[in-house]
Amino acid sequence: MKPKNLIIVLAITEQGLTPAEAATRFSVSRQWVHTLLTRYHTEGPAGVAPRSKAPLSRPGRTPQIIRERIIALRTELTGKGADAGPATIAWHLTREGHPTPAISTIRRILHSAGLITPAPKKRPRSSYIRFEAELPNECWQADITHWFLSNGTRVEILDFLDDHSRYLIDIRAAATFSGAAVAETLHELIDHHGPPMSTLTDNGLVFTTRFARFKGSKGGFEKLLDTYGILQKNGRPGHPQTQGKIERFHQTLKRFLSAKPRPETMPELQQMLSEFRNWYNTRRPHRSLGSRTPEEAYTALPKATPTGAHATEWRSRTDKVDRHGSVTLRYAGKIRHLGIGRGNAGLPVLMLIHDRNVTVSDLNTGEIIGEYTIDPAKDYQPKKPS
Structure with missing residues (x-):
């Protein structure tokens, strides 16, 4: 079977049709008929074979x-x-x-x-409702995740992430993190970066005591927030989406750690975390930041500051003076020792606590024994001068 183009040419050259008659018979344009005749006389039958419509060059093709x-x-x-x-x-x-x-x-x-x-079943990014702080330090998210050393030892990783810029404020490892350790870390970060306007965490006891089985004083983290007037926000129990940014951050962190051999020691893990922090903050573009790095976004705008009022705490506690003449009181996540005097050893006492101020009285008679103002930097708390 001969191609249609060759049939058109032969109808003219062999059967005597005019180009106009051939165009009508084969339902093509006269211009096309003349083009075929030119190709045929120049190149022979091969010249009228169908040709690719692709361009001879692709200037837009990626090199x-x-x-x-x-x-x-x-x-x-x-x-x-x-x-x-x-x-x-x-x-x-x-x-x-x-x-x-x-x-x-x-x-x-x-x-x-x-x-x-x-x-194809992956949820598109556009379907998520995103919430983002408008300024650096407007909200710090904090959480604890875990990793394993090469011998199988499970360790904890504490991290603080700026909600606006995704800047990794801090990341550190420990066997476990107590409430006091978390509060001390926050204090260090406030000294270095300034206090944030708010924090967002889950309801772990290191962050809040509101769901503690036995109600007591606020934890060190909460007490420190009160001191600076920082608004505390906690996610709804069983709803980790509230802390979505830091949950996705943990995926990035663990993908980074998984690409390397398991660390043998805690210092080795901390070195890996420090390398990760530097890479994450300075060499990793963030899509939601317009391909800026977190460090670029964190330093681009003025930082937010706390606006909340100091939260007043009122509570009471009973205790018995020990043989050293002291009673204990938990304040800001740490046990403090209040000096009563060895002469009162064994005496039951009542402590009325108003923020940092404590009044101690004889539980039986109501006689005031001493007044104290807690110094958060010290364990032993002496009486205020009379």
Whole structure:
């Protein structure tokens, strides 16, 4: 069977049809008939064979060297446990001075190389309702996750994340974190970065005592927030989505740690966490920040400051003076010793606590024995001068 183009030409050259008659018979334009005749007389039958409609050149096609760099970046970043999506690869290409294709083009290149696994059921980012603080230090999210040393020992990791910029304020490891240790960490961060306007945590006892089985004084974390007038926010129990940013942050952290050998010691793990903090804050572009790094976003605007009023605490406690002449009181997550005097050993007493002020009286007679103003930096608390 001869191709249609050749039949048109033969109808003219062999059967004597005019170009106009051939155009009418075969339902083509006269211009096309003349084009076929020119090709036939110049190139013979091969000249009228169907030709590809693809352009002879593709000026918009991504150069091979860029395609290879895209694939290499994907492999390198994945091997380091870092983000390796199309947007991140585009950021790295720009930083390296390469011409940067569109993110959709990078995605197609990765698909063609078999480096992206389709996930049609994955929930699109646009479907999430996002809440974000407007200024740095407007809200710090804090949480504790865990990791394992090479011998299987489970350790805890405490982190503080700025809600506005995703700046990793601090990350540190310990066998376990007590309420006092968490409060001390917060105090260090306030000294270095200034107090945040608010904090957002879950309802762990190191952050809040509101769900404690036995109600007592506020924990050290809560007491420190009260001292600075910082608003405390806690997620609804059983609803981790409230702390969604720090939950997703933990995924990034563990992907980074999983790409490396398990640390043998706690100092080795802390070194890995310090490396992660530097990379996360200064060398990792964040999509929600317009491809800026968290450090760039954290330093771009003035920092928010606390606006809340100091929360007043009223409570009471009974105790018996020990043989050393002291009674104990928990304040800001730590046990404090109030000096009563050895002559009162064994005496039952009542303590009335108003914030840092404590009045101690004989439980039986009501006689006031001493008044105290708690110094949070000290364990032993002497009586106020009479």
